[in-house]
Amino acid sequence: xSVLTQPPSVSGxxxxxxxxxxxxxxxxxxxxYDVHWYQQLPRAAPKLLIYGNDNRPSGVPDRFSGSKxxxxxxxxxxxxxxxxxxxxYCQSYDSSLIGHVVFGxxxxxxxx
Amino acid sequence: xxxxxxxxxxxIQSGGSLRLSCAAxxxxxxxxxxxxxxxxxxxxxEWVSVIYSGGTTYYxxxxxxxxTISRDTSKNTVFLQMNRLRAVDTAVYYCARxxxxxxxxxxxxxxxxxxx
Numbered sequence: 001x002s003v004l005t006q007p008p009s010v011s012g013x014x015x016x017x018x019x020x021x022x023x024x025x026x027x028x029x030x031x032x033y034d035v036h037w038y039q040q041l042p043r044a045a046p047k048l049l050i051y052g053n054d055n056r057p058s059g060v061p062d063r064f065s066g067s068k069x070x071x072x073x074x075x076x077x078x079x080x081x082x083x084x085x086x087x088x089y090c091q092s093y094d095s096s097l098i099g100h101v102v103f104g105x106x107x108x109x110x111x112x
Numbered sequence: 113x114x115x116x117x118x119x120x121x122x123x124i125q126s127g128g129s130l131r132l133s134c135a136a137x138x139x140x141x142x143x144x145x146x147x148x149x150x151x152x153x154x155x156x157x158e159w160v161s162v163i164y165s166g167g168t169t170y171y172x173x174x175x176x177x178x179x180t181i182s183r184d185t186s187k188n189t190v191f192l193q194m195n196r197l198r199a200v201d202t203a204v205y206y207c208a209r210x211x212x213x214x215x216x217x218x219x220x221x222x223x224x225x226x227x228x
Contacts, residue, residue, distance in 0.1 A: 002156065036214030038157075045206055045221055046149075046157065051213040089157050091214060099170030101147060101159040101210065 003028060003097075004090050004104035011110040012080045020107045022073040022090030028102060030071035033093040037066055037075045040087040040106075049088070050075060077109070085111045114138035114217045116207050121222030124197055128226075132192040134207030134219055142185045145210040148192050150203035151221075158203075162210055163190065175201075199228040 005023040012018040022035060029035055037050035048057055050066035053073065065076045073092075077084055090104040120132040134146070148160040161171045161181040169181050180193040190207055204223050208215035 034214070038215070040157075045218045046215070047218065048214055048216050051216065055213075057213070057216070087156075091157075099162060099164075099168070100172065101149070101162065101215070103157045103159060106156040 002105040003094055003102040004092060006088075006090060006104035006107045008105070009108045009110065011112055012077075013112045014080055014082065016080050017076065017078045018080060018109065019077075020075045020088050020090075020109070022075070022104050024071050024073075024092060026071060027096050028071075028092050028094040029068065029073055031095050033095075035066065035068050035073040036091045037064075038089045038091065040089065042086070046089065080111055082111050085109055114209070116209070116217055116219035118205065118207055118219040118222040121205065121224045123225045123227060126197060126199055126226055126228045128197050129193070129195045130197065130224060132194065132205055132207075132222060132224070134190040134192075136188050136190070136209075139209065140185075141183050141188050141190055146181075146183065146190045147208050147210040147215060148181065148190075149206045149208055149215070149218075150201075150224075151206070152200075152203040155203075160205070161192065194224070197224075197226045199226050202226045 038046040039049045040046045053068040054066045115137045117135045147162040163181045178196045183190045204221040206221045207219045209217045
């Protein structure tokens with residue numbers, strides 16, 4: 001199982017708001033390590049979506065936002081669009097795994 | 113423009129070896145951290161290895177002792193030497209630039225299939 005825990009799936013209708021949680025522990029998110037989020041469209045490589053907990057790279061719509069509190073982080077998507085249907089992964093680091101990148105198990109977003 | 117292009121994947125028998133390459137352009141690999149991440153068919157992302165700008169390397173427990181990450185600064189390329197391959201190593205392997213902003217650039221991936 002993954003060091004970071006995500007729900008396997010979430011869904012929402014076009015225009016709605018959905019959130020994806022990423023739960024860690026005191027050795028990773030709770031230790032102050034940044035959380036990054038990636039979007040993986042079908043049959044494509046992952047793409048950086050949110051970095052440093054709540055920052056969007058250039059070109060990412062402001063419908064996507066990130067937050068972090070305690071040992072958890074969240075990705076919110078507002079104004080859901082069909083093209084948002086993808087897998088989403090959170091990523092951080094862990095003090096017990098020096099040098100290692102740790103991922104969540106991924107969440108499949110379905111736009112109804 | 114930053115670009116990463118992986119190559120070297122293919123079909124290999126269990127116990128065999130492969131060397132993956134990740135050719136970078138638009139930045140210098142020796143000045144950044146570079147990671148390999150893999151994704152087994154239908155599964156999530158799994159971090160494999162990283163090489164720091166200073167040359168320090170780290171590996172996931174699942175590949176430690178079998179895989180070796182390295183780089184060639186003259187070719188601006190990062191490599192992943194994979195030995196004693198197992199069926200569970202079957203995956204798409206991605207290289208990615210690893211920095212303060214997370215894994216901010218990814219290659220398109222190269223498929224490694226290990227037959228048992």
